[in-house]
Amino acid sequence: MSDCPLCDAPGGRVLWQDEFCRVVLVDEPDYPGFLRVILNRHVREMTDLVPEERSRLMVKVCKTEQVIRDVMRPDKINLASLGNVVPHLHWHVIPRFVDDPHFPNPVWGEKLRETSHAVPAELEAQLAAALNSLV
Amino acid sequence: MSDCPLCDAPGGRVLWQDEFCRVVLVDEPDYPGFLRVILNRHVREMTDLVPEERSRLMVKVCKTEQVIRDVMRPDKINLASLGNVVPHLHWHVIPRFVDDPHFPNPVWGEKLRETSHAVPAELEAQLAAALNSLV
Numbered sequence: 001m002s003d004c005p006l007c008d009a010p011g012g013r014v015l016w017q018d019e020f021c022r023v024v025l026v027d028e029p030d031y032p033g034f035l036r037v038i039l040n041r042h043v044r045e046m047t048d049l050v051p052e053e054r055s056r057l058m059v060k061v062c063k064t065e066q067v068i069r070d071v072m073r074p075d076k077i078n079l080a081s082l083g084n085v086v087p088h089l090h091w092h093v094i095p096r097f098v099d100d101p102h103f104p105n106p107v108w109g110e111k112l113r114e115t116s117h118a119v120p121a122e123l124e125a126q127l128a129a130a131l132n133s134l135v
Numbered sequence: 136m137s138d139c140p141l142c143d144a145p146g147g148r149v150l151w152q153d154e155f156c157r158v159v160l161v162d163e164p165d166y167p168g169f170l171r172v173i174l175n176r177h178v179r180e181m182t183d184l185v186p187e188e189r190s191r192l193m194v195k196v197c198k199t200e201q202v203i204r205d206v207m208r209p210d211k212i213n214l215a216s217l218g219n220v221v222p223h224l225h226w227h228v229i230p231r232f233v234d235d236p237h238f239p240n241p242v243w244g245e246k247l248r249e250t251s252h253a254v255p256a257e258l259e260a261q262l263a264a265a266l267n268s269l270v
Contacts, residue, residue: 045212047201051194058193059186066182076222077180080215084231084239087211096219104219106243 006088007042013124016131021057023064023131025124030101031094032119033072033127037061039089046081046089057091064093067130072120078106141223142177148259151266156192158199158266160259165236166229167254168207168262172196174224181216181224192226199228202265207255213241 002008012024019040026034037060039049046054065077074095081091096103101115120126137143147159154175161169172195174184181189200212209230216226231238236250255261 045200045204046197046214047204047212051197054193054197055190058189062181062186062189065180069180069182076217076219077182078215078217078219079181080213080217080241082211082213082215082241084211084213084241106215106217106219106241108241109243 002042004042004086004088006038006086006090011038011090012036015124015128020053021060023060025127028107030115031107032123033068033074033095034107035064035068035093035127037064037091037093043089044083044087049089057089061091061093063134064091064131067127067134068093068095071123071126071130075103080106137177139177139221139223141173141221141225146173146225147171150259150263155188156195158195160262163242165250166242167258168203168209168230169242170199170203170228170262172199172226172228178224179218179222184224192224196226196228198269199226199266202262202269203228203230206258206261206265210238215241 010024012026014022014024016023021037021039024036024038026036028034039057043049072095075098076096078094078096079091094107101111101113102109145159147161149157149159151158156172156174159171159173161171163169174192178184207230210233211231213229213231229242236246236248237244
């Protein structure tokens with residue numbers, strides 16, 4: 001075991017993966033469809049990757065964004081690579097709705113309301129199918 | 136005038152620009168060296184760009200990250216494209232230090248302390264020089 005939770009465990013329900021990275025569904029009840037694209041190996045920053053790897057990772061982040069847009073039709077997408085707590089490169093890909101708990105704040109900001117958003121039935125299966133249908 | 140502040144104004148002190156995007160220094164007293172990479176034209180999401188444009192923008196974001204690392208030696212870099220308030224594609228590139236006001240929280244989260252970080256002399260000039268020395 002390392003001391004990195006993203007080296008020791010998937011970090012969510014794995015919907016897609018290859019030898020380079022994985023896409024996981026995050027368990028955030030306020031944010032159904034919140035996905036993370038996680039580099040498999042332990043690297044801190046985008047600029048610790050060679051340019052071809054940065055590009056490969058961002059292509060997957062953008063494909064994940066497109067999947068969320070296609071399946072969920074959010075009002076906005078939020079992308080972020082922070083890693084202050086877990087410095088293992090991972091991208092948050094977050095569907096945002098104008099009536100979600102924090103909008104227009106970031107999901108890490110002040111909570112403004114309780115959500116009434118219904119979780120689409122079969123959401124996980126839809127996201128997984130869309131991710132796996134991509135070339 | 137449009138109703139978009141990033142169409143109507145630079146959105147910060149412009150340190151570098153071309154016909155596609157610009158890099159601006161944000162006026163955030165708690166976060167010296169906080170830069171934004173702003174697409175010049177009004178587009179909401181990364182996936183509203185064609186893949187070649189996404190790549191071009193992320194190459195600039197990564198170069199900006201490298202400049203901040205070289206000049207400021209932060210403990211972590213935070214990258215984010217949110218746009219909930221201003222849905223005009225822009226990337227936050229934020230140097231984080233373990234003793235900055237919010238660390239390890241995101242800068243949009245709870246403030247944990249006042250900062251005692253000295254702003255490096257000539258920081259703006261150093262960042263601008265580094266950005267303009269890139270190919």
